[in-house]
């Protein structure tokens with residue numbers, strides 16, 4: 001394992017505030033606006049080393065996607081630190097305090113992270129090639145020809161060169177997700193973040209996307225993957241992290257986590273997925 005830490009999260013806390021305003025009739029009956037605070041991350045520490053594939057598992061609502069989104073500053077954190085390549089993402093430190101940095105600086109730093117979402121997020125009015133070229137031209141300011149060459153190389157990496165002129169409406173879900181992966185890869189990020197990349201796919205399309213992600217991992221790309229695909233997690237991960245209610249309850253190699261889970265929540269998760277293991281001794 002490389003000593004170089006690409007992503008470092010320390011004591012990360014995140015709370016969402018949800019405001020529920022009652023309808024007019026309820027208000028006439030005296031109902032008040034409810035303000036609920038949901039503490040989603042309660043002090044998360046995580047290091048991702050260069051070349052490592054870290055898979056985050058956990059039951060629904062445990063905070064996995066939020067952690068990923070905080071890494072990318074799609075969400076702000078309340079306290080703690082997230083460094084990507086040694087830089088604070090989204091913040092700068094002034095007089096010992098964290099303040100929001102300029103959006104342009106965040107946009108630049110964000111190119112260090114490639115993100116693949118559940119719902120692909122492709123431009124519907126652009127071809128597969130156009131989708132991959134767009135951030136190269138718009139964010140990296142590459143000239144058209146260079147952007148096209150790099151986009152074609154990356155479409156080839158995900159096996160979609162023959163679909164380069166297709167619009168998203170003419171691509172299957174699996175192909176759309178592979179275009180999204182090519183688009184993120186083309187930016188040459190330090191780390192790729194995958195947020196449940198196969199959850200929106202029909203079951204028969206899942207495997208082609210997982211195979212592409214496995215191939216990219218085998219090329220030494222640093223990755224953090226949130227997934228519910230347990231077998232895939234076991235196959236691809238160097239490190240598996242299990243989250244429960246906003247904290248990391250277990251961390252280990254796939255063999256450790258799958259065959260010798262230490263935490264009752266990990267055991268419950270494996271059992272729900274039909275993976276038979278012995279219950280942890282200490283629970």
Ligand SMILES: Nc1ncnc2c1ncn2[C@@H]1O[C@H](COP(=O)(O)OP(=O)(O)OP(=O)(O)O)[C@@H](O)[C@H]1O
Pocket residue numbers: 016017018038040058059060061062063064065066067
């Ligand atoms: N923007 C938001 N506003 C309010 N609550 C939110 C927001 N985003 C997430 N949450 C809440 O935070 C909690 C954690 O959500 P998160 O999506 O991080 O969980 P998860 O572990 O990724 O779950 P899943 O596996 O179902 O995607 C949930 O209770 C969710 O409803």
